[in-house]
Every structure is written in structure tokens, then in C-alpha cells.
Amino acid sequence: MDVFSIVAEWLPYLLSGVMVTIGLVAAALIIGALLGLPMALGQVYGTRPLKMVIGTYVWFFRGLPVLLLLFLFYFTIFPFLNLDVPEFFVGATVLGLRGAAYQSQIFRGAIQSISEGQMTAARSLGMSRLTAIRSVIIPQAVRVALPGWSNEYPNILTDSAICYAIGVAELMTRTSQIVAQTYITMPIYLACALVFILLNYAGMRVIYHLEKRVAIPGFSGNTSSGVL
């Protein structure tokens, strides 16, 4: 059998890893955003102790290699908590928690870039601080954050391959399995690379359209042509 037919034979197995990888990335991005935005708000508007807690969290998750974090959670933290969860869940959690640390700083920068006057005007109309944050600051900050946030997608997509180390059946794991079975290397790795690049391209298109959809005339983010 020639190389191409072998690759073709294994391709469905490789591609079924795409959904796993997308699942990891989607879960990680969502966890990251759901935690990252409140953390950013806490860092800007919170009390000193709260700021310190968030600062420590960010320092911890940005300061350790992602592989170490993965092992730490997989071999110690989850077992210690007596949680027997699927590898996929561990991988998504670690990527998500780590992503939250990065995303919080993207959102923090965005919130701090919104001029003081926006809050002043909101408060002058009788809005509470919370209402002002919700109705005025967040809608603007999220738009400002989008271009920087779009970095998170390729970061997490490529990082997700580290889940190979705990055996999540995503693209990288399957690629290695195929290589081990067939002893064919370059064509398999290239096929894997192609899939990552296409996933990257597709995701960036989605983000680009999102940026365009929420763009506001004269407001940052609307002139973006992205990386495409």
C-alpha cells in the first residue's frame, strides 16, 4: 500500500479528533471569558484584598508551564479532590483557568482604556456604579478588548495539543497514535498541521466577522482588518 492510501485510510480517525480539539478550545475560551471578565472588573473596581486574590491567581496561572499545570491538576488536584473526571474535562479546565488569567488582563486593559467621563456621565444620570459598569463600561470594554482577545483563539488552539500528555483524544494524540501504528511520519504530521492551520483560519474568520458585527462608527475595533 502506498503512503497516500494509508494516510487516506487513517484520515477519518484523525479528523474525528477535530471535534475534540474544537470542544477543548470552545470550553477553554468560554471558561476563560466567564472568569476573565469578572476578574478584570474585580481588579479595576474591587477592594484591595480582592485585587490581591485576583493578582495571585493571574501570577500563578501565567507563571507555570502549561504542561506542569496539566500534570498538577490531572495527577494531584483532581485526585486530591476525589474527582474522577474524564481527561477531556481536566484538559478543558486547565486551558480555561489559564486562559482566564490571560483574558482578565486583556479585559482589564480594555476597561482601563474607557475614559473616566463615561462613568462620570452615567453616575450623573443617577445610575448606580453597578448599573454604570453593566450598561456603559462593559459594552465598550468588550469591544475594545476584541482585537486583543482574538489572540486567545490561536493561543488556546495550539496549546490544546498539550492535552496529548494526558491522553485526551484530540488531534495531536490521534496523530501520534497513527504515526505509532503506521511508522509514517511526515505525511501524517503534515496532515495534522494542515488541520490546525485550517482550524486557525476558520476561527479567525469567525472572530473577524464578530468584530465587524459589533463595530461602532468611530469606536476602536471597527477599522480592524485583522490578520487575514
Next chain:
Amino acid sequence: MADDDYILRVEDIHKTYGDSEVLKGVSFNVRKGDTIVFIGPSGTGKSTLLRCINQLTVPDKGRVYLHEEEVTNCGSRINHFRQKIGMVFQNFYLFDHLTAVKNVEIALLKVKGMSPEEAREKALFELRQVGMEEWADHYPAELSGGQAQRVSIARALAMEPDVILFDEPTSALDPELTREVLEVMKKLALEGMTMLVVTHEMGFARSVATEIIFMEGGKILEAGTPEDIIKNPGSERTKSFIGQFSGNLGD
């Protein structure tokens, strides 16, 4: 005159930033329908004074009463008072992510709890009052400074305040845009809106003010009718300040 004729009373306001005492005890009273214009050199605390009235800046000492209810030291009731004390800023501070009409609507929805239909109707009405209805669906970045300031006046009006504070509303505008904003303000004054205006527009002060207050060094130096202050200033200092505007006193 009895105290209860005043809708707003400001008593002995003091404010210090670091080493500099910006307000050194300022008091005045406002009757319904008054247009009080604050003049005086830059850095004499006029803007700080306005911000102390709605507590955007918390004064170190002194009290503010609206309809005999204390606005200072009122805790979270301040959000109630701020609905009654509108404010218009030098740099407009329109919400950049919202169209003109939504800028006016947002506090009606989020603070007054109006229904979307009610809020839209009210917002369009207020935009019509300032001649901006046609621009309802434009974003702040698409408006001229004068247009943006008129929208911000509509935004303040929509809350149906008892008094509106204007903090140098035309200082960021060229003369032509200044005129369109001043015309709106003049119309409001004639309609009986109570207004406190910090401005350098002496023509406006002369033709619209019921009272002019001249401030310097964190204090009120002189107060009186436009006639008194502009034509017959009591102090040499007021005279020399007013003198700089000669030739610019027309309407």
C-alpha cells in the same frame, strides 16, 4: 424671603485637593426658574463647585439641599438626587457605544425603569427639543461637537430634572457651534428651566442670567444681576475681569 422659596441651597462648601484649597466656603441659593451664571478666571473652583452639588466630587465641608432634603451625606440616596440634578459636561461625555437616541434612552430604561416604547418616545421628544431628532440614529463619533452637546442636553432633560448644571458647555466648541448650543440653553432658560452655568460666554450671561456670580480663589467675590455685575461691578477685580470681554458682550 422664606427659605422654602429656594429649590436648591448650597451652604459653605469647602474642598481641598492635596495642598490647594479649591473652594473656601461657597454659599448661594437658587429659586425655581433661575439661571445663575458663574464667571471668573480659570482654576477658581467653579467646575468643582458644580460637581460638589451633585456629589460627583464630595466636598470636605458644607451642605447642599434640594427642596430642603440634604443631598450631601445621603448615602446611596444620591442616585435619587442625581436624577433631579442634571449635568452637562464640557466634553459632552456621550456614551460612545450608543446612538444619539439610545444615549437619551439608557437612563430612562436603567434608572427610571421605563418600558422601551415609553423611553424611545421620550428620547425622541427630547431630541426634538434640541433640534437633533434627525440625528437620532447616529453615533457620537458621527456628530459635530455642537450636535453632541445638544444630545447631551437632551439626555439631561429626559430625566426631568429640577435643575441642570452646565459645566463649561461650550468651551470645547468653535464660535459657530457655541452659538447653536447657547441657543438651546437660552430656550431652556426662557421655558423656565432652573440652570447653573459655568461659562466664559459673557453675552449669554448678560442676556440670559437672572444672577451672575463672580468667583475667584475659591470664593464668591461678587454676585448680582447682569446689570450690576457687568455694567457696575462693585470691585476693581470684577471690573478688570469683565473688562477683558469688552467687545464680546453682545448677544
